[in-house]
Amino acid sequence: MHFIPEFTQPSHIAGDSIIILFSENNIYLKKESVIYDLPNYKEIDVPISNSFYLGSLVQKPLWVINTPTDDFSWPNNKLEKLTTREAFSVLSNDQVKLIGMAFQLMRWSRNCNFCSNCGEKLILSDQERAKICNHCDKIYYPRINPCIIVSIRKGNQILLARSPRFPKKKFSVIAGFVEIGETLEACVAREIKEEVGISVQNIQYFKSQNWPFPNSLMIAFTADYLSGKVKIDHREIVEANWYTKETLPNLPENCTVAGQLINAFLDSL
Numbered sequence: 685m686h687f688i689p690e691f692t693q694p695s696h697i698a699g700d701s702i703i704i705l706f707s708e709n710n711i712y713l714k715k716e717s718v719i720y721d722l723p724n725y726k727e728i729d730v731p732i733s734n735s736f737y738l739g740s741l742v743q744k745p746l747w748v749i750n751t752p753t754d755d756f757s758w759p760n761n762k763l764e765k766l767t768t769r770e771a772f773s774v775l776s777n778d779q780v781k782l783i784g785m786a787f788q789l790m791r792w793s794r795n796c797n798f799c800s801n802c803g804e805k806l807i808l809s810d811q812e813r814a815k816i817c818n819h820c821d822k823i824y825y826p827r828i829n830p831c832i833i834v835s836i837r838k839g840n841q842i843l844l845a846r847s848p849r850f851p852k853k854k855f856s857v858i859a860g861f862v863e864i865g866e867t868l869e870a871c872v873a874r875e876i877k878e879e880v881g882i883s884v885q886n887i888q889y890f891k892s893q894n895w896p897f898p899n900s901l902m903i904a905f906t907a908d909y910l911s912g913k914v915k916i917d918h919r920e921i922v923e924a925n926w927y928t929k930e931t932l933p934n935l936p937e938n939c940t941v942a943g944q945l946i947n948a949f950l951d952s953l
């Protein structure tokens with residue numbers, strides 16, 4: 685799936701354009717049998733509140749459309765509405781990256797419209813993914829919040845924790861936002877200390893993942909237990925335990941970097 689970002693918007697949406705169709709936090713996907721895919725423009729007939737061009741995907745124009753209503757019909761009844769988060773579980777990795785980017789850009793497009801310095805209306809740049817104030821020359825880029833996520837290993841055990849935001853019995857690895865002035869490694873050590881009270885060593889980069897709920901770049905690490913007793917903060921974490929392969933609780937899906945961190949631990953045993 686070859687995507688080339690482009691910044692000069694075509695004058696209209698061609699019929700063969702591939703469409704990422706949002707309705708608030710939901711997305712409409714084409715469903716054939718059990719396979720989900722992005723629809724073409726000629727396959728949808730919806731009111732448009734907002735649209736922007738992303739570039740070309742497999743040599744076809746790729747547009748993001750936001751529709752203000754769910755009260756519309758579609759020609760072949762094959763569209764299905766999912767939350768954008770649910771779509772992450774049914775699309776390919778390449779499609780997940782695209783809709784993640786589109787989801788963040790859609791909200792940026794909706795929410796970033798006036799210059800915070802002088803109040804003028806912003807215009808889209810045709811040079812890069814940015815908005816410009818023609819009055820004071822300030823440039824506005826889409827905002828990304830760096831966030832660390834880390835698996836902690838002690839021998840054949842992994843530390844998994846439950847946030848009060850999780851469904852009951854679901855556990856994951858530790859995560860938290862990077863603070864101003866902080867390195868990623870310092871953030872890993874601080875978040876672990878704050879949330880579960882232990883110290884770690886051997887902090888190693890694992891991989892990263894765009895996570896658009898809301899605007900995070902998840903930067904994943906592995907670490908080894910060094911010292912201390914697990915002591916939860918009762919605010920961001922309500923339960924945390926060491927688990928072996930045989931005693932694992934409900935885990936995040938493998939489409940998340942959290943799931944991939946846990947699977948990498950299991951593969952290493």
Ligand SMILES: [Zn+2]
Binds near residue numbers: 801802803820
């Ligand atoms: Zn300005």
